[in-house]
Amino acid sequence: MAAKDELGRRGEDVAAAALTAAGYLILDRNWRCPQGEIDIVAVDGDETVFVEVKTRSSLAFGHPLEAITARKLARLRRLAAAWCEAHPGNHDRIRIDAVAIIAPAVGQPQVEHLRRVF
Template sequence: MGENTVRRDRRGQVGRIGEDFAAEFIDSIGWKILDRNWRTRYGELDLIAADGGTLVIVEVKTRASHTYTDPVAAITPTKLRRMRLLARQWLAAQPDPAPWWEVVRFDAISVQLDVRDPEDRAAARLRHHRGLVE
């Protein structure tokens, strides 16, 4: 197995751990998860949730390094524009009658994992960023 494959496998593992933490957090605050890892050829939405009458599109950023002070710093204006496009596509793909959403909001959940033991929940730091704007 080459070095790039090992790096990709670790990145995938770290991402899955972070998304699981984020989904558990969303569940713990009473939101309903409507979809996870929804994909089109244009990209992927990590988590789509309902907070009452608000549809929340959640980008999960996970790191097991200290490259960023907060992993949310990796969300660029281009990424946010792509999230908006994908949200429109997700809404259009819903069966009739689709629920009517009072508000559509874009949030981020950043997860900083321990470098040595990414699965150590006690060492993980999770931050919820509500209402991302460009």
């Protein structure tokens, strides 16, 4: 596994643990369809939450959330609709969140969770 993939997997693990600790129920991780991939799908209260996770080892190339563009958010909306279609049920209330992870090689990762980014 490439170092970048390993860092991304570590970030998603940290994000899933942080969301679980905050009371979210994780429904899906790395859900794929022809349009792309959703990092985490969770439930928070009565909302289905689609979470984009961005991980960096440092801020040398900018904050992780800077990588979430308007184009990426539009894609996440399409992916959320595809997930809801593939998983029938009550998904009347949905939202898209972003979790930024700064995970240095040594030390604890920093987690920043933004709700309703779109």
